[in-house]
Each structure stands twice: as C-alpha cells, then as structure tokens.
Amino acid sequence: MSIQTAPAPGDPTAETWDVVCLLDDLLPERGVAALVHDTQVAVFRLHDDTVLAVQQRDPYSGANVLSRGIVGTRTVDGTEVPTIASPMYKQVFDLRTGTCLETVGQNPRHLRTWPVRVVAGVVEIGTPA
Amino acid sequence: MTTQPATAQRPTTGDRHVVVVGGGMVAQRLVEALRDRDSTGTWHVTVLAEEPRAPYDRVALTSYFEGRDPEALALGDPALWKDPLVTLVRDALVVDIDRQARTVRAADGRTWAYDELVLATGSRAFVPPFPGTDLPGVFVYRTIDDVAALRGWVEQASERLGRPARGAVIGGGLLGLEAAGALRALGAYSTVVQFGTHLMSAQIDLGGGEALRRLINSTGVAVRLNSTTTRIRPDRQGNARRMDFADGGRLEADVVVVATGIAPRDELARACNLPIGPRGGVVVDSGCHTEDPHIWAVGEVACIDGACIGLVAPGYAMAEVVTDRLLGGAAEFPGADTATKLKLAGVDVASFGDAFGTTPGALEVVHSDPVAGVYKKLVLSDDGRTLLGGVLVGDASAYASLRPMVGRELPGDPSAYILPEGGAPAEGLELPDDATVCSCNNVTAGSIRSAVTEHGCTDLAGVKACSKAGTSCGSCLPLVKKITGTELERAGIEVSTALCEHFDMSRRQLFDAVRVTGLTTFTDIISRHGRGRGCDICKPVVASILASLDDGHVLEGERAALQDTNDHVMANLQKDGTYSVVPRIPGGEVTPEGLLVIGQVAKDFGLYTKITGGQRIDMFGARLEQLPDIWTRLVDAGFESGHAYGKSLRTVKSCVGSTWCRYGVQDSVGLAVALELRYRGLRSPHKIKLGVSGCARECAEARGKDVGVIATDKGWNVYVGGNGGFTPRHAQLLAEDLTTDELVQVVDRYLMYYIRTADRLQRTAPWMEEVEGGLEGVRQVILEDSLGIVDDLDEAMSRHVDAYQDEWRATLEDPDKLRRFASFVNAPTTPDPTLAYVAERGQARPATDAERDGTAGPVLVAGTTLEVRS
Numbered sequence: 001m002s003i004q005t006a007p008a009p010g011d012p013t014a015e016t017w018d019v020v021c022l023l024d025d026l027l028p029e030r031g032v033a034a035l036v037h038d039t040q041v042a043v044f045r046l047h048d049d050t051v052l053a054v055q056q057r058d059p060y061s062g063a064n065v066l067s068r069g070i071v072g073t074r075t076v077d078g079t080e081v082p083t084i085a086s087p088m089y090k091q092v093f094d095l096r097t098g099t100c101l102e103t104v105g106q107n108p109r110h111l112r113t114w115p116v117r118v119v120a121g122v123v124e125i126g127t128p129a
Numbered sequence: 130m131t132t133q134p135a136t137a138q139r140p141t142t143g144d145r146h147v148v149v150v151g152g153g154m155v156a157q158r159l160v161e162a163l164r165d166r167d168s169t170g171t172w173h174v175t176v177l178a179e180e181p182r183a184p185y186d187r188v189a190l191t192s193y194f195e196g197r198d199p200e201a202l203a204l205g206d207p208a209l210w211k212d213p214l215v216t217l218v219r220d221a222l223v224v225d226i227d228r229q230a231r232t233v234r235a236a237d238g239r240t241w242a243y244d245e246l247v248l249a250t251g252s253r254a255f256v257p258p259f260p261g262t263d264l265p266g267v268f269v270y271r272t273i274d275d276v277a278a279l280r281g282w283v284e285q286a287s288e289r290l291g292r293p294a295r296g297a298v299i300g301g302g303l304l305g306l307e308a309a310g311a312l313r314a315l316g317a318y319s320t321v322v323q324f325g326t327h328l329m330s331a332q333i334d335l336g337g338g339e340a341l342r343r344l345i346n347s348t349g350v351a352v353r354l355n356s357t358t359t360r361i362r363p364d365r366q367g368n369a370r371r372m373d374f375a376d377g378g379r380l381e382a383d384v385v386v387v388a389t390g391i392a393p394r395d396e397l398a399r400a401c402n403l404p405i406g407p408r409g410g411v412v413v414d415s416g417c418h419t420e421d422p423h424i425w426a427v428g429e430v431a432c433i434d435g436a437c438i439g440l441v442a443p444g445y446a447m448a449e450v451v452t453d454r455l456l457g458g459a460a461e462f463p464g465a466d467t468a469t470k471l472k473l474a475g476v477d478v479a480s481f482g483d484a485f486g487t488t489p490g491a492l493e494v495v496h497s498d499p500v501a502g503v504y505k506k507l508v509l510s511d512d513g514r515t516l517l518g519g520v521l522v523g524d525a526s527a528y529a530s531l532r533p534m535v536g537r538e539l540p541g542d543p544s545a546y547i548l549p550e551g552g553a554p555a556e557g558l559e560l561p562d563d564a565t566v567c568s569c570n571n572v573t574a575g576s577i578r579s580a581v582t583e584h585g586c587t588d589l590a591g592v593k594a595c596s597k598a599g600t601s602c603g604s605c606l607p608l609v610k611k612i613t614g615t616e617l618e619r620a621g622i623e624v625s626t627a628l629c630e631h632f633d634m635s636r637r638q639l640f641d642a643v644r645v646t647g648l649t650t651f652t653d654i655i656s657r658h659g660r661g662r663g664c665d666i667c668k669p670v671v672a673s674i675l676a677s678l679d680d681g682h683v684l685e686g687e688r689a690a691l692q693d694t695n696d697h698v699m700a701n702l703q704k705d706g707t708y709s710v711v712p713r714i715p716g717g718e719v720t721p722e723g724l725l726v727i728g729q730v731a732k733d734f735g736l737y738t739k740i741t742g743g744q745r746i747d748m749f750g751a752r753l754e755q756l757p758d759i760w761t762r763l764v765d766a767g768f769e770s771g772h773a774y775g776k777s778l779r780t781v782k783s784c785v786g787s788t789w790c791r792y793g794v795q796d797s798v799g800l801a802v803a804l805e806l807r808y809r810g811l812r813s814p815h816k817i818k819l820g821v822s823g824c825a826r827e828c829a830e831a832r833g834k835d836v837g838v839i840a841t842d843k844g845w846n847v848y849v850g851g852n853g854g855f856t857p858r859h860a861q862l863l864a865e866d867l868t869t870d871e872l873v874q875v876v877d878r879y880l881m882y883y884i885r886t887a888d889r890l891q892r893t894a895p896w897m898e899e900v901e902g903g904l905e906g907v908r909q910v911i912l913e914d915s916l917g918i919v920d921d922l923d924e925a926m927s928r929h930v931d932a933y934q935d936e937w938r939a940t941l942e943d944p945d946k947l948r949r950f951a952s953f954v955n956a957p958t959t960p961d962p963t964l965a966y967v968a969e970r971g972q973a974r975p976a977t978d979a980e981r982d983g984t985a986g987p988v989l990v991a992g993t994t995l996e997v998r999s
Binding site: 021028030032033035038043047062064065068069072075080083085 | 630668705
C-alpha cells in the first residue's frame with residue numbers, strides 16, 4: 001500500500017521516503033498510525049500544520065497506542081515544545097526528539113523518531129539507511 | 130465485700146495494668162493517647178464498657194437519625210482495639226471497687242486486678258422527680274440504644290395512630306434542641322418545653338435566646354417557655370399521652386423526651402468512700418487524681434475545680450493529663466473551654482468564653498437583626514480591646530476565628546467581626562501560636578503551622594492526619610484550612626489552583642469564564658484565557674466544559690482533538706491497546722432479545738465478556754477498526770452508547786423494586802430507567818453513578834453512589850456524595866419523602882451545581898467537603914435558592930435533556946467521523962499485528978510477555994484468528 005520514492009536531496013538521514021497519507025487525512029493536533037516497512041509509526045499534525053512522527057509503541061505499556069494520545073505543548077527551558085501524552089499511563093514525550101519529558105515516576109524511556117516531509121500536500125516518512 | 134484477688138484477670142502483656150471503667154469518648158481518647166505515647170509498651174490498658182459496643186461519637190448522636198449507620202458514629206481507628214496491649218470488654222457493668230486488693234468486679238462476677246484505675250463512667254440523663262416519667266413513650270437521649278428506642282417508638286406510634294406522632298422535649302438546652310430536631314426528622318410534631326425564660330439559657334443570653342427561638346420555630350419546632358412540667362399522664366393503654374404544667378396548661382404528647390440535664394455516675398466512687406463534690410462527681414485535683422493514689426477520674430464524672438463539666442473537649446484534656454501522669458509526667462488540667470457550637474437543621478448557635486458578660490466592667494457589642502434571624506454579641510474587657518467571650522445565633526461563621534482569640538486583644542474594630550459578612554474582616558486575624566484552634570483535640574495554631582513547616586504537609590488532608598486538628602467535630606476546619614493556606618504561602622509552597630501550565634484558572638473559574646464569554650472553540654479559549662496549545666490535562670477539561678454548556682457532539686470539529694482516546698473513539702482503552710465496549714442498559718433492565726444480541730455480537734467478534742458492577746455487560750478486546758462494525762450491530766438492535774468511557778453519567782443501579790419484590794415499596798427500576806435516560810451523556814468533572822433502592826433494605830447500594838435514591842412509604846429519600854473506589858464514602862441525606870417530580874428537580878440541580886463548581890476529576894464526595902457550607906450549603910443553594918441560581922440550573926439541565934443524541938448513532942451516520950477508526954492510515958483494516966491472546970476459562974485474554982516469548986506453555990491465539998466468524 002505504501003509508495004516508495006527516491007531519497008530527498010539534501011536530507012542525508014533518509015534513504016527512502018514512503019508516502020503514508022495526504023495532509024488532509026490528518027486532523028490538526030491529532031495522530032494516526034501508519035505502517036512503514038512493517039514498523040508501526042505514529043504521525044501527528046500540529047496546529048501550524050507541521051507533521052512529526054515517532055514510534056507507535058508506548059515504551060511503558062508495550063501497546064501500540066501513541067497515535068491516540070493528546071497532542072499539546074510544554075515549556076522546556078523557556079521554549080515551547082510540541083508534546084504527545086501516552087493514552088495508557090500519561091507519560092509525556094517531546095514530539096520532535098522523542099525525549100521523555102514526564103516519566104510519571106518511572107525511569108525515562110525515549111521514543112524513536114522519523115523524518116517527515118510534506119510534498120504538495122502528501123505526507124512522506126523517511127527511513128534512514 | 131469479699132473479693133478473690135487470686136482469680137482476678139490480669140493481662141499477659143505489659144508490665145503494668147491500667148483499668149478504665151467506662152467505654153465512652155473520653156475512655157477512647159485515653160487509650161489512644163496511651164498507645165500513642167507509651168513507646169516502651171509498659172502499660173496494658175483494659176476498658177470495661179457497659180454498652181455492647183466500642184466507644185462511639187456521642188456528640189454526633191443526632192446524626193444517627195439522619196440516616197447514618199451506627200458504624201458511622203465510630204471513633205478513631207478501629208485497629209486500636211486489636212492492639213495486643215489493649216483489651217476492650219463490652220457488656221461489663223462494674224459494680225464494685227476493692228481499693229485494698231486493687232480489683233474491680235462486674236455485675237456478672239468477672240473481676241480484674243489493676244495497678245491504676247481510671248473512672249470514666251460519664252453521666253446519666255437526669256430525670257426530674259415528677260409523676261409519669263416511667264411511662265412507655267417517655268425517653269432520655271443519651272446512648273445509641275436510647276436513640277434507637279425513640280426512633281422505633283415514634284415510627285410505631287405514627288403507624289398506630291394513623292397520623293404523625295406528637296412529640297415533646299422537656300429541656301431547651303443543647304441536648305433538648307438536638308432531640309427536638311431529631312423528632313422532626315422522624316416526621317413527628319415537636320415542641321420544646323423550657324423551664325426558664327429562653328432557650329439554651331446556660332450558654333446564651335436573653336437576646337440570643339429570642340433569636341434562637343425564632344430560628345427554631347422556622348424549622349417547624351414549637352417552643353413553650355416558662356413552663357414547669359408537673360406530670361405526664363397515660364392514655365387507656367398506659368402509654369404517655371399528655372403533659373400537665375404548673376401554670377395549668379396542657380400539651381398532648383405521644384412521645385416525651387426528657388433532656389433536663391445530666392448527673393455524674395459517681396455511685397462506684399461513693400460506694401468505696403472516695404470524696405464526692407457538692408453536686409456530685411468524684412473530686413479530683415488538677416492532675417485528675419482522686420484521694421486514692423491509684424484511682425483517677427476523667428470526663429463528666431470528675432469534679433474538678435468544684436464542678437463537673439458536661440462537654441467532651443475538657444474530658445479529652447483530662448484523658449491527656451492522666452496519660453501523661455501514668456507515663457511519669459506532671460501535666461495539669463488547663464481549665465475548661467466551655468465553648469459550644471450547635472448545628473441543628475440549619476440553625477447555627479455558638480457561645481464561647483464569658484458569654485454572659487460577668488467579668489467586672491465587661492462591655493458588650495451587639496448586632497441584632499430579627500428579620501435576618503441573626504443575633505451576635507461580643508463581650509470585651511473594659512477597655513474594649515480584649516475579647517472575653519461571645520454569643521452567635523443564626524450565623525456562627527465567625528466562631529472558628531473568634532473562639533481562639535478569647536483572652537487576647539482583637540485587632541481593629543470589634544464590631545467588624547459581627548457585622549453582616551462578619552467572616553471577612555477575620556481574614557486579617559493572625560492567631561498566636563499558643564491559641565487553641567481545635568478544642569476537641571487540643572491542637573494549637575502553632576501545631577498546625579508546624580505540620581506544614583516541620584512535617585512537610587502540603588494540603589488540608591495532610592495537616593488533619595498529622596495534627597489531628599478538625600478530626601472530631603470539624604467545626605474548626607475552615608480555620609485549619611486558612612492557617613494551612615497562609616503557612617503554605619509563607620513557606621513558598623504554591624497553593625495554586627491552576628489547571629496546568631496553560632491555564633492559571635481552576636476548572637470552576639474556567640467554567641465561569643467560558644460561560645460568560647460564550648467562546649466555543651479551544652483555540653479561542655486558550656488564546657483568551659491561557660497560553661500554548663494545551664495538554665492532556667486542560668484539553669479534556671475544556672472538552673467537558675464545552676459539552677456541559679452547549680451539548681454539541683463530543684467529536685464535532687476541533688473538539689475531537691481535545692478528547693482522551695476513550696472519548697475520542699467512544700470505548701475504553703485496555704492494556705494491550707484494544708478497547709472494551711459497553712452498551713447502555715438503563716437501570717440494569719434488559720430483555721432476553723437484548724441479551725441475545727449482545728451475546729451474538731461478542732461471539733462474532735471474539736470478545737471477552739464480563740458483567741460490570743453497574744449492572745451491564747462489558748465486552749473486551751475490540752480493535753479500533755472493529756468498533757464501527759460492532760456498534761452498527763448494537764445500534765441496529767436498539768442499543769446506544771453506555772458512556773462507560775466518559776466523565777459523565779455511568780449507570781443508575783437499581784434493585785427490582787415493588788414490581789416483583791415482596792418488600793419493595795416503590796418502583797425502583799422504573800425510576801432508575803427514567804433517571805438514566807434523563808442524565809445519559811451528561812458531561813461532568815468526573816464520572817457520576819446513581820442508584821435507586823425500592824425499600825430501606827437498600828439492595829441497590831444506593832448510598833455508595835454520587836446520588837442515591839431510597840424509596841419510603843411516602844416517596845423518595847435522596848442521598849448525595851457517596852462513592853466506592855479508593856476512598857469509599859456513604860452518601861448523606863439531602864432531602865426526604867419527595868415525589869418523583871420533586872426528586873428529579875433536586876437531582877437536576879444537585880448535578881448541575883456540581884458540574885459548574887467542582888474541580889477537575891473531583892468526585893461529589895470531596896466536592897461537598899470543599900463547596901461552601903458543605904451539605905447544608907448545597908441544601909440551601911438547591912432547595913432554598915440561596916444563590917438565586919436554581920432557574921439557571923434547571924434551564925441548563927433541560928437543555929441537556931432536549932439536546933441529547935446517541936453519540937454512536939451520530940458517528941455511524943457521519944463518514945468523516947468514521948475515518949478515525951482506521952487501524953492504520955495507509956492500511957485501514959489491517960489489525961495491529963502484535964496483538965496476541967490466550968484462552969482462559971473459555972474466553973480470550975491478552976497474552977503475557979512470557980507467553981509471547983514462548984517461554985510459557987499455552988498456545989497463542991493470534992489476534993487475526995479472532996476475526997469475525999461467519
């Protein structure tokens with residue numbers, strides 16, 4: 001179901017880019033799950049239409065649910081960063097870096113992130129080499 | 130009297146043995162204090178209680194009428210009586226003390242040896258010597274058994290007579306007024322007969338007494354002053370029927386409560402020749418020691434400074450004194466604080482310090498407003514600065530702040546404390562550290578402050594647990610809360626009511642703001658009242674507020690992004706990422722056809738099924754992409770969303786009621802169905818559960834619900850503020866004998882008032898602790914419209930009822946909303962490949978990690994094999 005395209009010039013981290021959906025398929029400040037090379041990825045559209053992707057698997061519960069969390073913002077060191085709160089046990093992660101910002105008393109566990117680009121209204125996820 | 134010391138019982142634990150005669154509140158406090166402070170376990174304490182139960186809260190006896198259980202009167206931690214160093218002997222009436230042998234003997238011959246003996250026998254009701262006090266239908270008001278017998282008599286008399294019983298209370302003091310209120314609560318007519326010129330003449334002056342009489346009248350209790358009862362006459366059956374007075378007057382009375390005072394139970398002390406006070410009571414010194422070096426006396430039986438004191442707080446102080454002395458200390462009784470506060474069916478009365486202005490040169494500042502039913506008086510020293518005492522009738526809100534100031538200079542103009550809105554100037558009042566705030570437990574302002582500064586308490590609950598302040602009668606709680614708040618601020622601990630980093634407002638403030646500004650989108654609300662783009666705390670709160678205010682679909686437009694996943698997909702997230710599905714089964718009533726549909730759906734989709742505590746059926750293991758198919762089947766069969774996922778009405782649990790049950794007096798299922806259909810979909814700060822029982826047997830466990838309705842012969846009683854869960858609470862009686870229409874209106878207003886004013890995730894029980902005035906405050910708002918908002922509340926609820934639509938049906942009809950149920954945006958019907966299940970007891974359950982690894986035995990059932998079987 002996924003369509004592969006050539007690597008984007010200028011983005012050294014990604015070897016292949018996979019189309020997952022249209023930007024219009026995404027609701028602002030809500031996520032969807034996507035299958036990218038059999039890996040489950042959570043894709044989020046922010047209020048300003050930026051699209052970000054992290055792993056779908058919640059590292060604390062082991063369930064594939066992160067796309068169903070609440071998108072928000074949190075002030076970290078004076079900067080406002082976009083966040084996702086896990087719907088399972090409410091840990092909060094930085095959507096850009098995957099860093100766990102609120103561990104709810106657990107050890108910090110971070111998320112894998114994927115590069116995302118939106119080309120002519122089409123959302124593509126990059127897979128590093 | 131001969132004794133056999135050889136057979137006297139002695140405990141096997143503890144080096145020394147203290148025996149307490151009497152099982153009242155003061156005895157309980159002594160045991161508590163001793164076990165708390167005797168760190169080396171030197172003492173074994175044996176309590177010989179005459180009543181067949183552990184010590185209970187006699188001060189709250191009247192609340193036994195308000196539908197509370199005897200257990201609700203329990204004092205302290207019941208584990209106290211399981212301590213190996215504590216023995217509680219019930220049904221032990223001590224009849225003899227042998228001071229030489231140091232033994233006590235009970236009526237049944239059991240004997241205990243003591244090293245030290247504490248007399249805590251308390252008082253008996255004093256019954257004046259006129260004819261007729263021994264007739265059936267004449268009661269005293271002292272123990273749970275007295276109250277239970279009175280209750281039984283009134284109920285039987287009303288039935289026998291075919292009309293409400295006529296009740297009279299002899300004595301217009303604290304206890305008499307409580308008893309009169311209790312008679313009213315039982316549905317009897319009630320008249321207070323007072324010997325003197327005004328009510329509560331021992332505590333308040335004539336002016337206060339007059340204000341109090343008007344207030345008592347307004348609660349439906351008649352008052353007859355200046356009346357000396359000369360006899361009670363029987364009817365032909367020999368039951369109490371009529372009272373005669375010295376002035377020739379008469380009063381018909383089917384039940385008479387004698388509340389003319391108390392007399393110390395000093396007969397044991399008299400029998401063993403201990404000195405007795407001029408008006409009774411065992412004479413003790415300031416260390417609570419009697420003449421015998423091994424015998425002490427505490428509480429109402431102790432005659433200290435020449436008098437017995439019939440209040441619990443001084444008794445507690447004596448218990449602490451004896452505890453200290455038993456442990457080698459030299460504590461002395463600090464003198465009695467005779468302040469009292471009465472709360473009776475909405476009538477506030479308080480008196481403290483020198484209430485009668487007997488100090489030479491004392492000045493009085495009086496504020497009297499007969500229209501508002503308020504009388505307040507402060508007694509000040511001759512320079513008008515030092516507070517000596519006071520009387521508050523009709524509004525005792527200043528009591529908690531003023532009482533600890535007795536003997537101290539009042540800052541500012543004294544009249545400011547008693548003028549209308551008198552609570553306000555007390556804000557600036559800074560109590561000295563040694564001022565007693567909680568007189569029940571003798572806790573000073575300093576101890577409350579140190580609970581914050583030294584013991585690190587950060588909220589009222591913590592301070593209560595740490596200092597014990599406010600844990601008995603609770604009248605000082607507003608002050609404890611204020612001191613705690615001030616101290617937290619001072620310590621730099623933020624007492625923030627802010628929702629989260631995005632909103633500085635509490636939920637209640639935000640609710641009001643949104644209601645006033647009329648904003649309807651999150652973007653508008655956060656840019657006007659907050660900052661950033663929100664989070665998992667404030668977004669669902671805003672969603673709930675918007676749902677309460679204008680009833681659009683919870684998934685409409687931008688609102689979809691505000692919801693937790695449960696509300697977003699209208700199902701309950703489970704540990705493996707699948708959901709559970711709960712169709713509404715109003716009142717727990719379901720047809721066989723309905724059951725078959727649920728069963729067939731569960732079977733076809735491979736769902737695990739379980740009956741819930743709310744009388745419905747939960748189906749587990751539904752994958753996101755299956756939810757619309759499951760609900761299509763359920764909606765087609767006439768089911769609708771059960772809102773098991775929402776902070777909203779869950780269920781109205783019911784028993785089968787009068788339609789089938791031999792004992793039911795009302796149709797509880799019918800009412801439960803009606804209530805569930807009325808409040809379905811109502812969004813609130815937390816989940817709400819209701820219950821309806823068809824008779825007093827209470828099979829629906831309605832008092833464990835936020836709103837519990839219990840049928841009576843005359844209609845419905847409604848209880849509010851109960852819950853199960855982490856901190857179980859019994860609901861409290863809000864209103865009685867309502868018709869169904871009245872009931873619905875009361876519940877409408879209660880729920881809407883809660884929705885508007887509670888904090889985020891605050892259930893009704895903690896809300897009622899914090900809302901202004903507690904239960905009584907809620908009653909005034911919704912029954913007497915003290916805030917002038919009931920029309921608004923009624924209107925809001927009727928808007929909800931009119932606008933209700935089934936969220937699931939609406940979702941199935943909207944292709945746009947259905948898109949969110951795709952498992953993957955690029956593979957909408959592919960199941961999550963990691964789901965794995967194991968069969969257990971004939972159904973599926975998620976596989977454990979060990980089972981997934983293959984390190985555990987059972988065979989896996991792959992998620993996809995649980996697909997629809999056709």
